Amino acid sequence: MLEVTELHTYYGFSHILHGVSLTVNREQVLAVLGRNGVGKTTLVHSIISFAKPAGGRIKLEGHDITGFPAHQIVRRGIALVPQGRRVFRSLSVLENLTIPFRCRTEGTSRSWDIESAFDAFPTLRARRDQRAGNLSGGEQQMLAMARALVSNPKVLLLDEPSEGLAPLIVRELSDVIKELAQQGMAVLLIEQNFNMALRTAQRILVMSRGQIVHRSSPQELAENQEIKARYLGM
Amino acid sequence: MEFWIIQSLNALSFAMLLFLLCAGLSLIFGLMNILNLAHGSCYLVGAYTALSVIAWSDNFFLGLVSGSVAAGAVGFVLQRFLLQRIYGRRLLQVLLTFGCMFILGDLAIIIWGADPTTLRKPEGLTGAVDLGGIIFPKYRLFVIAVGITIGIALWLFQEKTKWGAILRAGVDDEQMARAVGINVPALFTVVFILGTALTGLSGVLGGPFVGVYPGVDLEVLLLAVVVIIVGGLGSMKGAFFGSLIVASLDNFGKALFPELAMFTIFAPMAIILAVKPTGLWGRVL
Ligand SMILES: Nc1ncnc2c1ncn2[C@@H]1O[C@H](COP(=O)(O)OP(=O)(O)O)[C@@H](O)[C@H]1O
Ligand SMILES: [Mg+2]
Numbered sequence: 001m002l003e004v005t006e007l008h009t010y011y012g013f014s015h016i017l018h019g020v021s022l023t024v025n026r027e028q029v030l031a032v033l034g035r036n037g038v039g040k041t042t043l044v045h046s047i048i049s050f051a052k053p054a055g056g057r058i059k060l061e062g063h064d065i066t067g068f069p070a071h072q073i074v075r076r077g078i079a080l081v082p083q084g085r086r087v088f089r090s091l092s093v094l095e096n097l098t099i100p101f102r103c104r105t106e107g108t109s110r111s112w113d114i115e116s117a118f119d120a121f122p123t124l125r126a127r128r129d130q131r132a133g134n135l136s137g138g139e140q141q142m143l144a145m146a147r148a149l150v151s152n153p154k155v156l157l158l159d160e161p162s163e164g165l166a167p168l169i170v171r172e173l174s175d176v177i178k179e180l181a182q183q184g185m186a187v188l189l190i191e192q193n194f195n196m197a198l199r200t201a202q203r204i205l206v207m208s209r210g211q212i213v214h215r216s217s218p219q220e221l222a223e224n225q226e227i228k229a230r231y232l233g234m
Numbered sequence: 235m236e237f238w239i240i241q242s243l244n245a246l247s248f249a250m251l252l253f254l255l256c257a258g259l260s261l262i263f264g265l266m267n268i269l270n271l272a273h274g275s276c277y278l279v280g281a282y283t284a285l286s287v288i289a290w291s292d293n294f295f296l297g298l299v300s301g302s303v304a305a306g307a308v309g310f311v312l313q314r315f316l317l318q319r320i321y322g323r324r325l326l327q328v329l330l331t332f333g334c335m336f337i338l339g340d341l342a343i344i345i346w347g348a349d350p351t352t353l354r355k356p357e358g359l360t361g362a363v364d365l366g367g368i369i370f371p372k373y374r375l376f377v378i379a380v381g382i383t384i385g386i387a388l389w390l391f392q393e394k395t396k397w398g399a400i401l402r403a404g405v406d407d408e409q410m411a412r413a414v415g416i417n418v419p420a421l422f423t424v425v426f427i428l429g430t431a432l433t434g435l436s437g438v439l440g441g442p443f444v445g446v447y448p449g450v451d452l453e454v455l456l457l458a459v460v461v462i463i464v465g466g467l468g469s470m471k472g473a474f475f476g477s478l479i480v481a482s483l484d485n486f487g488k489a490l491f492p493e494l495a496m497f498t499i500f501a502p503m504a505i506i507l508a509v510k511p512t513g514l515w516g517r518v519l
Contacts, residue, residue, distance in 0.1 A: 050409055069419075070412035080413045088403040088410065095399040101415025151415060 001026045001186035002047070002078070002155045007056035009039075009046045016042045018210040019056070022188075024155065029177060029187040031197035031218075033232060034207035040190045041083050043207075044159045047188075048080050049073050060155065077103050079153035083160045083190075085144040089133030093124055096132050096143055100151040110183040117146040120176070138169045145176070155186045162193045174200045194232060198222060206231050239368055241489050247374035249481035250381020251444070254436035255454055256461045256473040257388060258429030264405045264468030265425050267324075271331040272312060273433060274455030275338035276305040280434025281446035282346045285353055294356030298438045305434020306427045308338070313426035318419070339451055348448050353441030377439055384432070385474055392470060401425065405468065460503050466516020475515060 002024045009017040016039045024030045034040050045051040047058055049070040058066045065073055074080075079100075088096050097114045105111040118125035121142040127135060132143055141161060148156060158177065162170045170193065177200050181187050191197040197204055198218045206214035206221070208231045214221070221227065228234040259273050283304035284297030291297075312334060320326040359373045392398040404411045404421055412418050437446070444450065457480070465476020480499055487498025506514065 048413055050413075070409075071415050071417050074413055074415040082410065082413070086407055086410045088406045090402050090406050091399055095396075095403075098396055099400050099403055099411075099414060099416065147414060 001061060002188065003057075003059040003062075004043075004047065005057045005059075007043070007046055007053050007058070009042055009051050009053045011042075011051070016210050017046060017053070020207075020210070020212055021056075022205060022212065024186040024188050026154070026184055026186045027181055028203070029181045029189055029201040031189040031191055031201035031204045032207055032212075033191055033194065033197050033204060033221075035192065035231070035233060038207045039210040040207060041159055042210075044080065044082075044157050044188075044190060047073075047157060048078060071101070074151065074153075075101050075103060077152070077154035078157065079148035079151050079155070080157045081141075081144045081148045081159065081161055083163065085137075085140045087132040087135070087140050087143045087147065089131065091132055092129050093132055093135070093143060094128045096147050097124075097150050100147055102150065103152040103154075105152045112149045112152050114150055117150050120149070121146055137164050138166070141165060141169075141173070145173075149180075153185065155188065156180065157188050157190075159190045160192060161189070162191065162196045170196055194228075194234065236368055237489075240370060241485055243370055243374065243378070245482045245485035246478075247377045247381075248485055249477045250378050250385075251436055251440050252457060252461055252477035252481050253381055253385060253474050254432055254439065256458045256465075256477055257384075257470065258432040259458050260462055260465075260468055260470060260473040261432075262426055262429040263462070264470075265401065265408075266422055267322075268317060268327050269331075270312075270430075271328060271455065272308075272334040272338065273331075273430075273458060274451030274453070275335045276308055276430040276433040277437035277440070277454045278342055278446065278451040279308050279338065280305040280437030281353065281441045281450075282342055283434070284438040284441060285346065285351060285446065288354060294354070294359075297353070298435060301438035302431040302434040305437065306431030308434075309426050309430025310423065312430075313423055317426075318422075335451055335455070339448060343448055350445055350447035352443070352445040353438065355442045373442055380439060384435075388470060460499055463503055463513055464506050466513025469513075469515045472513055472515035476513065479514075 005021045007017050007020045020043055022030065032040055042051060046053045049068060057064060060076055060078065065076060097117060123139055124142055124146055135143060161173055174196055177187055177189065189197065189201055201218055204216060204218050204221050205212045206227060213231060214227045255277060259270060262268055262270055280301035284301035287300040288294055288297040316330055317327060320330065355373045359376050362369045362371050392401060400416055404418060408418060461476040461480045462473060464479055465472030483499045483502055487494060
């Protein structure tokens, strides 16, 4: 579904991504784990075109979308739940869900609209007319998810969705993400939370200094003490 | 008592003119972070275009429309072909828009000459009305009505429509607006046109009492900057109440202490800048 090959991204003169390649298939959650500052957000930003990659290719369903403006990439079916949530603070909850572009859905995957997003996150329905800036952290995370979903994406990019959430809410979030994948979405889950990645993903990549240094199933990674110690500080 | 009522109405009509002048500047700054120094030129272009159109058609309302369209066209060219190339580079934006102000000012002199003129008031709005013993110019009441109407319309647009929500989302977090599929470059162009067209409208409305002459572009730019410093950059509310404050200070200052002239608006501006640098209703940048 989403295919990234040999991505190189710079901020000014600092070389952040050193040839990152990955593929996310539909009905799959692919997690990327890594410590702070290794380039996870830069990877997501390169895919959604906030940062312009200097080299490499990004393909969505076989079509090259490298270098497209962000809004066109989104309109082709990639949605982002960014690090730090970034809900539109001065808009009401309902307005946050009204403005995203709605992609057409074909066939198999579940189709989303504002009502079904409210069904999935009932708290948001109760707060529909409140300013998003006044929501709690957990509610803002739900809103950021709902905002991504109402655009009916084929690929969902999640950048540290568990950051700052209580363990119970992280669990719920993990279940929601798994369900989304089961319903046909391709999910790229960026995490620092090892357990969250472990219980959510089918495959895990470990990132260090702008490179993927390990690829395996969650079980293999859980048993690989060396990788965990070296790259994840565990 | 009569003195106060008349002066208040004067201040109100001037405030509405200022609001129309500043709404666009504030809108553009709030969304794009561009302080458009060619803003006064849009006022000038609007007023001069209306001058010609009214002379030709003898219809003030055609003048209003054509002045707004001409200013909006200037805004379109400025944004689409010049500013879009230097997006995010503050110093270049300042230099470019400042330069455009001089070029447009000189072009206006070539086309319309350098003699100060005033626009003719529309038929039916000349003369004064008797408001229960208080005699007040009809045209100024008209300006108040237009200002309030457009103020309410802008407010409804911003707060109650999907387009307004998209605009506010762009102000909140422009990058995230792109990431929900909003065509932000197109939004920028539309808002720039809207903002400069409003300014052109203020030029036509102000034409009959402020007049139009070489240098009025810089004068109104200065006033507009004072208003948004007082009211706060990038907020429509700030533009509205900032206009009310500045117009009152200006009007009552001149009426009560004529010898102090500009001091009555610049001194409060300096105080507000020192005490609350974001302006009274400004966003924290
Ligand atoms: N806008 C930026 N400009 C310059 N350097 C940046 C920028 N954003 C991130 N960086 C740098 O790039 C590196 C990777 O950052 P990031 O992708 O945010 O890491 P992560 O999300 O894995 O914590 C860090 O060293 C960071 O300092
Ligand atoms: Mg990050």
